[in-house]
Amino acid sequence: MSRLDDFHIKLVGEGPAVSIYVRDNCIAAVGANPGAPSGPTQGSTGLMTEQGLAYLVWRDGHAFLASKGIETPATPEQVAVMQQFSEDLSTALST
Numbered sequence: 219m220s221r222l223d224d225f226h227i228k229l230v231g232e233g234p235a236v237s238i239y240v241r242d243n244c245i246a247a248v249g250a251n252p253g254a255p256s257g258p259t260q261g262s263t264g265l266m267t268e269q270g271l272a273y274l275v276w277r278d279g280h281a282f283l284a285s286k287g288i289e290t291p292a293t294p295e296q297v298a299v300m301q302q303f304s305e306d307l308s309t310a311l312s313t
Contacts, residue, residue: 221309221310221311222239222310224310225241225306225307225309225310226241227239227240227241227303227306227307227310228240228241234250235249235250236248236249236250236261237250239307241303241306241307242299242303243265243266243267243299244263244264244265244266244299244300244303245263245264245265245266245271246260246261246262246263246264246303246304246307247261247262248260248261248307248311249261260304260307260308260311262274263300263301263303263304263307265283265296265299265300267283267285267290269285269286269288269290270285270286271285272284272285272290273285274292274296274297274300275289277289281296281297283296
């Protein structure tokens with residue numbers, strides 16, 4: 219847990235198959251992968267928006283936040299925050 223603390227990431231939900239991690243408005247589901255040499259499997263990172271949870275998708279080289287059938291252009295700052303969270307979470311969970 220101290221590695222998560224180092225990155226200001228919190229474990230907010232844990233089940234037998236999936237754990238949920240958050241930092242600020244970012245959220246990620248990580249699947250348990252017992253016995254696998256690669257460890258847990260990190261899913262897509264989402265961002266909480268006014269429309270709910272949105273995922274970063276790319277269309278023709280442009281970043282969008284997709285939520286409940288709505289896609290809005292993602293700002294460079296949003297992309298950077300989500301990518302940094304994903305990298306930090308991966309680092310914190312690596313053994």
